[in-house]
Structure formats: structure tokens, C-alpha cells
Amino acid sequence: MLEMLKIPFTHSGSLAHTISLDKALTKILIQHHGILTPKYQLIRTHRYTLNPGLRFPLIIKPNSEGSSMGIFNDNLVYDKIKLYERVNWLLIKFKQPVIVEEYIDGREFTISVLGNNPPRVLPIVEQNFSVFPNDIPHIASYEAKWIFEDNLPNPKDAYFCPAQISSSFKSKIEAICLRIYEILNCKDVCRIDFRVDKNENIYCLEVNTLPGMIPNPDIISYLPVAAHEAGFSFEGLVNTILNEAIKRYNILSNKKTVSKMNNYWPQSFLFAKKNH
Template identity: 30%
Template sequence: MNIVVLAGGISTEREISIVSGTQVCKALREKGHRAILMDVYFGNVEIQPANAFPENYDTDAAAAYMRGFDGNIEAAKAAQKEFFGPKVLEICREADVVFLALHGENGENGKVQAAFDLLGIVYTGSGYLGSALAMDKALSKKLFREGGVPTPGGVTLHQGETVKSTAGYNVGLPCVVKPSCGGSSVGVFIAETEEAFQAAVAEAFSYESEIVVESYIKGREFSVGVVDGEAYPVIEIAPIEGFYDYKNKYQAGSTIETCPAEISAEQTARMQEYAVLAYNVLKLENYARVDFMMDDNGDMYCLEANTLPGMTPTSLLPQEAAALGMTFADLCEKLIQVSLKK
């Protein structure tokens, strides 16, 4: 198939997206597909529709071309450049499917998906509605509670309103403060004092005008991939220091990841059931990754769902697939096939 792997963009997760896209493009090439890598925001004026999907292709060179725009992001945003870069929509229309390797706000919030739906472009992952619901942590937590998915208690704060103490929000200390629509734990803080809470709120508001404050769950962290409505093996995430923040997610050797997780069969089944329930409550499609905490009593709490999880060979979802005997390339192929079914 002719495939565009769409990555990059202007979110805080741009670099991780380029890494994911590079690995996916290489894997799809290994499977015999004519895959190319494109930056959703900056495009590539050198690509011509007539030969957009060549038999021989240098993926690393394409990634280097994308990184060449890294210093131009703020200037491009200030100039109010339109979101889709040169040739992006034109080439995506020529593809059999677009593999979305985007991460962060303008890749996972449903806007790209909605545009593609209007244009008849086939893409991987959830549709615009599920993407928007999952991206908004305040809204997804409300839907979790209404749908019977256990989630930490918390409140949503909006910029400009008077900030109370943690006791006023009934969350206690320590607590978690995070942007409502962020990703990769960017702007997430664990506040252990009132002073730290007030500072965390101010810092989180520097990222977005809506933030979530929730009770801190002390315990073990897990993630469960859901592909085509089926839960994958549970993976445990144990940072060597601190919590699973941006550094611990992407710096090699910072986190110990165990898959399948060393928990009981009953706990595994229950967490997988909650993952599928969360997937359905948020109206997700094709694939996603659902994150959990489990306290010392064995009580589980769903933190959020990620509709376009990281896709490097060492990312969480690929590790879960490996536990099922699937190679990284096999997983990339499967994500395309389940997405084409819709």
C-alpha cells in the first residue's frame, strides 16, 4: 500500500512524534509498503504527487528534513500559518491510508481526524469524537465516573478564578496538578505542600487555561493497550526516581517496565476489563492505551486514555504486543488493518 506516516507538528511532543513516525515508517517499509514520512505542519514542497511513494526511500533523511524546521515553530505560529503544511493534504489524498504518528494537542484532539473525515482520507486510530473526549482529561474523568470506570477524585480549575487550598477542593496532600489537554506528562506536578500546590497551579496554567487537580494515588503504575476492542497484556511502569514524567518516559534506563506485569490473574483480568470499559466509554476506535494506578489495597484507578500512544519499539504498546509474540512491524501492520476495517 501507499502510506503517509504523518508526524511532527507543533505540540510539546513534536520530537517524540518524529521518533515514532520514523520507526513506524521503517517498519512499514520492511513489510513491503511504500511508506513516506511527512511533517503535518511544515509538509515537504519537494514531494510530487506523481512519485510521492517511491520504491526506494531514505526515512532517516526525511526525519532530518523535518527536524530542520524545529527552530521555526514559534515564528510559524506567530505568522498564523495554516495548520496543514505544503503538499500534506494533496499527498494524503493519494495514499491508501495515513498512519497518524502525531502526539499532543493538534494531533490527538480530534481536529486532524475531523478534517480527514471531511476530505475522505483514511487514517489510523480513533475518530474525531473519541480523540477529543480522551484528550480532555477533565471531560474524560467525568465520563469515567458516569460509566463506572474508577478514577481519582478531583476538580477542574479555569484560569482567572480564585484558587482555594487543597482542602477546599477535597483532594488533600499530596495531589496531582496537570493541564487538562496535555500529553507526555508535560506540565504535570505532584504537590506535597500548600505552597507547592499554589506554585504547581500557576505553572500548569502557563500551559493551558484549564487544569485538573486530583488526589494522588500512592502505589504502582500500569498501562493496558486496547486494540480492536481487545485488551493486551498489562505492563507495569516503575520509574527509578520520581514519577512517570517526560524524562522517565523517554530517557533510556530511567524506568523499569515489566510485561506481563507481576500481578495476580484476577487483578490482570480486572484491569483489562476496566481498560476496555474506558475505551468504550470514551467512544474510542481501533487502538488506544489506558493508564492506571493501583494502591496498596489493590484498588485500581484509571488516569487517562492515550489515543495515539508512542510507537517506538520500546514504547509501552509495542512491548505489550511483543508479549503476545508480535514484532514491532507486525503491530504496525495490525494497527493499519484494524483501522481500515472502519
């Protein structure tokens, strides 16, 4: 509506949001550009034939949700019986197509990109699965995100930031992030989820063009976590997103005000990036 009414707004345009809220569409698009994403099948109705090329374990997700809605521990399945049962349940419960995807066993990273011209990658966050009890799968499921992690004595134990990775791997995954940001025409900010297998293949799981931003540091919210690690206050992050949009629309004519708008970027972060 804002686009139609020509009212400026922060974050990406409607097309980028539409694509990223459709996991299958995002996968088709990034795959087209040579970016890896887990092999999958989109299931629209109860009458379907499972692609025999898909290898168990498989994870089942509603195609257009976020915040792990509909992604329960039981959605990781090891056989066809459980798969059919779970797909049927999700189709009924969520009334939308369901993605059946190969499970990538390995490390998980979530990476925020901030700004335009040039966009910058914030410190990388890694999910810490070692705090999970033995009987729950290593996925950021609904139960893990909203029950288990929120009840940890220290919520910071749920992740590592910055992730301990080699500088060559960091450069590689950062380049993929910036490429995805460009392909989807993201603006101002986004957060991208990845899984990495034992051979260091980097698979993009999904793109969040409206990443959650919870100011309370006791509740896990990965964009503010990454921004904090880069040296931003929460207010600095909010103002940066706003200023990046203002610069993009070119709606301030006073040059002094425009130059002041860059002040929220922590110099230590910008300087470290230049040296990288």
C-alpha cells in the same frame, strides 16, 4: 478533516481524540459509567478556591497534554503553598486549564487495547519504580520519562511486561479497559494508564487514543513493548492497526484478501486469550 472529506483513516474518530485529550472530560465520562478515577479539581484561572475535600499529596497536570509534558517531579505537592505556586506557574507556562488531582500511591499499569470486534487487551506493562533514585518521586514525570529512563543502561529495567499480577486482578483490570474502550468509542488501538492503591482499587488516570509507537526498542514506548510481548513484530503491529481499520470500513470486497489480513495476529496470543 478526513472525517469531513470521508477519507478512511486508522485509529479513533475525532470525538474520541477530543475527549481523551481533555483529561477532565475523560474523567467525567468514565466516572459516569462507574469507573474510578482520582478525585480532582479543574482550575481555569488564577482566581480559584481549592476544594477542601481534596487530600494531599496532590499532583498537578496540564489538562490537555501528553508524554508527561508539564508533569515535573515538583508537580507532586504536599502543602498549599507549593500547590498555589505550581498551579500559577503551569497556568502561565501552558496557557490552559490545570488539573489538581489526588495522588494515588501504588502500582502503575499501562494497558494497550488492539483491534475491534472484538478488541483485545495486550500484555500488561507495569512501571518499575524500584530503579528510581531515592530522591525522585514515584511518578512517570517529564524528568523520569525523558531523562532518567532513557539513560538507563538497559531501558527494559524501567518496566515489567507482562506485569506480575493475579489472574483475578488481571481479569478485573482488563474488563475495565475494554469498558473504557467502548465508552469512548475507541477504534483500532489505544493505551490506558492506571494506578492501583493498597486496597486494590483501580483508578484510571487517562486514556491515550494516539499512543506513541517508537520502533527503536532502546527507546521506551509501551504499545510496541506490549505488542512485542504478545508476539507481534513492529511491522505486524502497524499492519494490524491498518487492517483493523480496513475491516471496519469494509472497503475490501475480495474475501481472500480479507481473510489474509488477520495473519498478523500471533496465533499463540489469540489461543492463550481463548483459554483465559
